[in-house]
Each structure stands twice: as structure tokens, then as C-alpha cells.
Amino acid sequence: MDKYIGKKLDGRYEITELIGVGGMADVYKATDVVDNKVVAVKILKKEFAENEEFLRRFRNESKAIALLSHPNIVKVYDVxxxxxxxxxxxxxxxxxxxxxxxxxxKVLTWKDSVHFVTQVLRALQHAHDRGIVHRDIKPQNIMLFTDGSIKVMDFGIAKFARDDNGTATDQAIGTVHYISPEQARGDETDEKSDIYSVGVMLYEMLTGQKPFDTDNPITVAVMHMQNTPERPRAINPNIPAGLEEIILRAMEKDAENRYQTASDMIRDIEAFKSNPSMTFGYYVEDGADEPQADSPTQYFSSASAQQEAVRLRKGQDNYEDEYEEEDYDEDEDEDEEEEEEEPRSLFIPVMTAVTIAFIVVAVFFVLWLIKGVIQGEPKNTTKYEMPNLVGMDFYEAKDTYTYLDIQIGETEYSEWEKDIIYEQDVAVDTPVSKDQTIYVNVSLGMSTVEVPDVKGYQYEYARKMLEQEGFVVDEKFELASDGTEASKVIRTEPEGGAEAESGSTLIIYV
Structure with a gap:
């Protein structure tokens, strides 16, 4: 039996079962006896507890997730x-x-694939906006719920934009089948490295195979740096052309040629979803015939008619040459009279035809104007599928879905981060029209409360005071250096008088 099962950590988290085994840590299911809820506890393996590199990575994960608050990212409650x-x-x-x-x-539908990937991209954009690059995006680190929602986890090797202490060795870590070319080379990584990994993941979902796959990890890494992947549609012809372009752009070898942000990739995905037959023009199929810019347009039917007319005219000229010279003199006066009469005879019918044509056009024009006045301006019949806005920043949603008129319906303080949409009035995938007004409810963030100053109070009394203000209390013990009596509060984090989010955890030192 596992040594942790049945144990209670920090007097609060009762371990019930082992649910996951990793390279450097094991994950247990546990019960938080204080809040009476089920939690997951990730425990660093003993053999790595004295290894500074593994300790750094383990603490790095808690530090990264603590800075993030997004519905598509796993939450951290305590460390x-x-x-x-x-x-x-x-x-x-x-x-x-x-x-x-x-x-x-084996092979996912394109609708399921983009549904999952869009959520991953939203989670990554949230992290990237806060200077955090995941660096290990892969299907193993994406948890899937029965309702189709996902959560990104395992920020163990996440990189902080403000951390300048990374080494070349540190840059080269990640899962080899999903790492970007710059990670494989050991170069500097940024948010575009995560976008490459998302492209690889989307490739795998739609084709049923990884773009580069051999038994040798080093060979796979080299392939990421040098090889061109087989086009997804060559493997699965059912993949729409526009979606293939999105995959290939995300997987560009040169990071500057990829999507520059997760939001950029989301925009293309949403445009594709609204019109699955569209293409973006990023790539041209090999061997595709393209019209030459300098080649004149040829109208074969018109050219043939002109050639026939020329031929007939030449034949008529030859026929006329056969007339005798004497016949020409006899008919000369008669021809002159015909030439004078011919213009007069053609003038009347030509003018009549022009007049009739003008009248017909004028009548149709007037009728068209009348119809426009009666019916008004033609309505825009373009239909889109309603995107999932929940979890998005309100202003980001407005910038991304410019074809919708997104307005704030209600606002309230909640556990959602400030400006995050937590509800929308139109269901996901419902047909919507261009410029249709969509009302969303937006979070004001967690309400803040002034922390009561409980220094010197008895622990139980101090705990009740803080809990009445909505705080979750975590007790820590330490030796007092100022002569404070036992069982009395030495200090709190945050300190008394500071502002803290309602519902957040306060630490009491006794």
C-alpha cells in the first residue's frame, strides 16, 4: 500500500488514492477536510526532493499557476x-x-478538433499575456471533461518572460514530438513556441498521426528543425483546405512566419468556422496551374467569329474582281445612287431600335428604384456560428469577433478574473447574423476586503474573525521572537489593514 494513502497533509488534506504517476511527482486524490471538497495533491518524489533542478521546476509550476486565473487552466489551492x-x-x-x-x-472531426484547440489557445493567450510560456503543450497535458471543456495543466517547465536566468539546456526541454524547432535547437523560446506545439497537436488530431515520428527522439528533434511535414490533406482528404492552412502556418519552421499570438490563430479559426469552404491564400498546392500575369485573356468564340468574317470578306472581294471592266462603267451611276440611298435607308430602323432599347432600360431602372424604396435595403443574410465567449476577456472578444456587436449585459464580483466573460445570452453554435447584438455578463473580479488586524489575538478568535470576513484561514506555526504568548497570533499574510480578495486564503502564524 502506498505510504501516503490515509495520511493527512498539513492536518487538512487526507490522501485517499493514487491517480497518477509521473517522472518526478505522483498525483493523489484527496479530501480537503476544511472546505469539504475533493482535491488533487501533487507530491514530489523523495529521490528528487534534494535535487535543486527538480525543486526549482516543481516550485516553478506552483508559481506559474498561482499567477493564472482562467477557466481553461487548472487551479492551484495551496502549496x-x-x-x-x-x-x-x-x-x-x-x-x-x-x-x-x-x-x-484515432481521427477527430474538424469540429471537435477546433473546439478543443480554441480552448487551449485561450488558456495560452491568458498565460502569454502574463509573461508565462508553457513550453510543454501536448495532449497528455490537456484534461478533457465530459461536456467538451478542457483544462491545460503541468506548468512544470513554464518559462517566465522576466526570468533571465534560463540556460541553453533549460531551453531544450519539452516533449520531443511536440517541441518547436527553436526548442530542439536549444534557442530562446517565447509564446510562438507554444503555438507551434498547438499546430502539431491539431495535425495529430485531424490525421491520426504525428507529423514527425520515429523511435529515435534525437531524429524526431532534427526532423522538427529540418523536415517539411506531409500535408495533412494528403493523409486525410476530408480536412478542409482552410484548416490545413491554419495548421501549416502554426507549424512554420521560422517563428516569425507563424501566428504571432494565440489570438491571431483564434481569429483565423473563427473565420474558418463561419465559412468552412474558405481558404486564406497562405499556401499554394504544389504543381497548381497559375495564370500568368502577362498572358492576355483569350475569348476563343469571339476570335473564331472574327476569323470567319475575315474569310468571308476575302471571298467576296475575290468574287467582285471577276467582274468585267466594261460592266463597271455601265453600273457606275447606279452604284452612286445606291450609296446615297443606303445611309438614309439604315438611319430610321437603327434610330428606332436605339429608342426602343432606351425606353426598355429606363422602365426597368424605374421599376428597380420603386422596388428598392418599397423593400428597403437588402438585408445581410450571411450567417455565422455563435462562438463560445465564456472565459474570454471582454475586450479581446470584441477585437476577435468584429462581425458581432458584443455588449455587456450584467456585471458582478465573482471568482472570475476582472473583465472575463462568464455568461452569454446566445448558445454556442447557434446561427447568428452579421452585426447581431450579443449580450454577455462580465466579471468585476473578486471583491476586496480589508484584512482585520488580529496580531496578539488568541488563534481561535482570530480565525473566526477572518472567516466572518470571507477569508479561508491556513494555520502555520513558528517560534515567536517578540515574546508573543503561545496560541496567539504573531502575524498574518497579508498583514492586517491590507486589501485582499474576498474568499482568498490568509495565513495565520501562531
């Missing part, structure tokens, strides 16, 4: 770092990994 035990308490996710789902389905 415990001591000499004997290193653990992270996270949101418990009752689902399967995207990897397991792909293995079961």
Missing part, C-alpha cells in the same frame, strides 16, 4: 514546501487526457 515534503494542492479534474481521447477516436 507545501518543507524539508521533508514538497506538494501542490490543485483542482481535482474528473476526466481523461486529450491523449487518451485521441487514442480512442
Amino acid at each position: 507545501g514546501f518543507s524539508d521533508k515534503l514538497q506538494f501542490i494542492v490543485m483542482e481535482y479534474i474528473d476526466g481523461i487526457t486529450l491523449k487518451e481521447y485521441i487514442d480512442n477516436e
Whole structure:
């Protein structure tokens, strides 16, 4: 039996079962006896607890997720770092990994694929906006719920934009089948490295195979740097051409040729979803015939008619040459009279035809104007599928879905981050028209409360005071250096008088 099962960490998290085994940490299902909820506890393996590199990575994960608050990113509730035990308490996710789902389905539909990828991109944009690059995006790190929503997890090797201490070795880590060319080379990485990994993941979902796959990891890494992947439609012809372009652009070898942000990729995906037959013109099929710019347009039917007219005219000239010279003199006066009469005889019918044509055109023009006045301006019949706005920043949503008139319906304080949309009035995938007004409810963020100053109070009394203000209390013990009596509060984090979010965790030092 596992040594942690049945144990209670920090007097609060009762371990019930082992649910995941990783390279450097194991994940357990546990019960938070204080909040009476199920949580996941990630415990660093003992053999790595004294390794500074693994300790750094483990603490890095908790640091990264603590800075993030997004519906598509796993939440961190608590951390415990001591000499004997290193653990992270996270949101418990009752689902399967995207990897397991792909293995079961083999090839996903394009609708399912873009549904999952869009959520991943939103999570990444949230992280990138806060200077965090995941660097290990892969199906194994995407948890899938039964309702189709996903959560990105495992920020163990995440890079902080403000961290200048990374080494070349540090840059080259990641899962070889999904790493970007710059990661494979050990070069500097940024948010575009995550976008490459998303492209690889989308490639795999739609084709049922990875773009580069051999038994040798080094060979795979070299292929990411040098080889051109087989076009997805060559493997699965059912992939729409526009979606193939999105995949290939995300997987460009040169990071500057990729989508520059996750939001850029989302925009193309949403444009494609509204018109699956569209293409973006990023790539041209090999061997495709393209019209030459200098080649004149040829109208074959008109040219043939002209050639026939020339031939007939030449034949008529030859025929006329056969007339005798004497016949010409006899008919000369008669021809002159015919030439004078011919213009007069053609003038009347030509003018009549022109007049009639003018009248007909004028009548149709007037009728068209009358019809326009009666019916008004033609309505825009273009239809789009309603995107999922929940979890997006309100202003980002307005910039992304410019074809919709997105307006704020209600606002309230909530656990959602400020300006995040938590509800929309039109269901996802419902047909919507261009410029249709969509009302969304937007979070004002967590309401803030002044932390009561409980220094010197008895612990139980201080705890009740803080809980009445809506705070979650976490107790820590330390030796007092100022002569504070036992069981009395030495200090709190945040300190008394500071502003803190309602519902957040305060630490009482006793």
C-alpha cells in the first residue's frame, strides 16, 4: 500500500488514492477536510526532493499557476514546501487526457478538433499575456471533461518572460514530438513556441498521426528543425483546405512566419468556422496551374467569329474582281445612287431600335428604384456560428469577433478574473447574423476586503474573525521572537489593514 494513502497533509488534506504517476511527482486524490471538497495533491518524489533542478521546476509550476486565473487552466489551492515534503494542492479534474481521447477516436472531426484547440489557445493567450510560456503543450497535458471543456495543466517547465536566468539546456526541454524547432535547437523560446506545439497537436488530431515520428527522439528533434511535414490533406482528404492552412502556418519552421499570438490563430479559426469552404491564400498546392500575369485573356468564340468574317470578306472581294471592266462603267451611276440611298435607308430602323432599347432600360431602372424604396435595403443574410465567449476577456472578444456587436449585459464580483466573460445570452453554435447584438455578463473580479488586524489575538478568535470576513484561514506555526504568548497570533499574510480578495486564503502564524 502506498505510504501516503490515509495520511493527512498539513492536518487538512487526507490522501485517499493514487491517480497518477509521473517522472518526478505522483498525483493523489484527496479530501480537503476544511472546505469539504475533493482535491488533487501533487507530491514530489523523495529521490528528487534534494535535487535543486527538480525543486526549482516543481516550485516553478506552483508559481506559474498561482499567477493564472482562467477557466481553461487548472487551479492551484495551496502549496507545501518543507524539508521533508514538497506538494501542490490543485483542482481535482474528473476526466481523461486529450491523449487518451485521441487514442480512442484515432481521427477527430474538424469540429471537435477546433473546439478543443480554441480552448487551449485561450488558456495560452491568458498565460502569454502574463509573461508565462508553457513550453510543454501536448495532449497528455490537456484534461478533457465530459461536456467538451478542457483544462491545460503541468506548468512544470513554464518559462517566465522576466526570468533571465534560463540556460541553453533549460531551453531544450519539452516533449520531443511536440517541441518547436527553436526548442530542439536549444534557442530562446517565447509564446510562438507554444503555438507551434498547438499546430502539431491539431495535425495529430485531424490525421491520426504525428507529423514527425520515429523511435529515435534525437531524429524526431532534427526532423522538427529540418523536415517539411506531409500535408495533412494528403493523409486525410476530408480536412478542409482552410484548416490545413491554419495548421501549416502554426507549424512554420521560422517563428516569425507563424501566428504571432494565440489570438491571431483564434481569429483565423473563427473565420474558418463561419465559412468552412474558405481558404486564406497562405499556401499554394504544389504543381497548381497559375495564370500568368502577362498572358492576355483569350475569348476563343469571339476570335473564331472574327476569323470567319475575315474569310468571308476575302471571298467576296475575290468574287467582285471577276467582274468585267466594261460592266463597271455601265453600273457606275447606279452604284452612286445606291450609296446615297443606303445611309438614309439604315438611319430610321437603327434610330428606332436605339429608342426602343432606351425606353426598355429606363422602365426597368424605374421599376428597380420603386422596388428598392418599397423593400428597403437588402438585408445581410450571411450567417455565422455563435462562438463560445465564456472565459474570454471582454475586450479581446470584441477585437476577435468584429462581425458581432458584443455588449455587456450584467456585471458582478465573482471568482472570475476582472473583465472575463462568464455568461452569454446566445448558445454556442447557434446561427447568428452579421452585426447581431450579443449580450454577455462580465466579471468585476473578486471583491476586496480589508484584512482585520488580529496580531496578539488568541488563534481561535482570530480565525473566526477572518472567516466572518470571507477569508479561508491556513494555520502555520513558528517560534515567536517578540515574546508573543503561545496560541496567539504573531502575524498574518497579508498583514492586517491590507486589501485582499474576498474568499482568498490568509495565513495565520501562531
